[in-house]
Amino acid sequence: MSDMTEMLKAGIMGAIMGFIMSFLMNYFLIPFPADIFGNGINNGISGFLSGFMGGFVGLFVYFKMTNKK
8 A cells, every 4th residue: 555655646746747847848948839730749749748757757756765665
């Protein structure tokens, strides 16, 4: 049970970091698209990078939690 709660905490931290990364990219880096295709490309780029960042941070937090035991 303890491992499951640690995994959930790590997943939530990763999701928060992914949200922040996606928000910052869409707000500051990626310009507002002129057409639907550009919108899809921009969402794909931000989704890819925020998913990577969320997964990386979530895994990092999980490993850090399990090494404390």
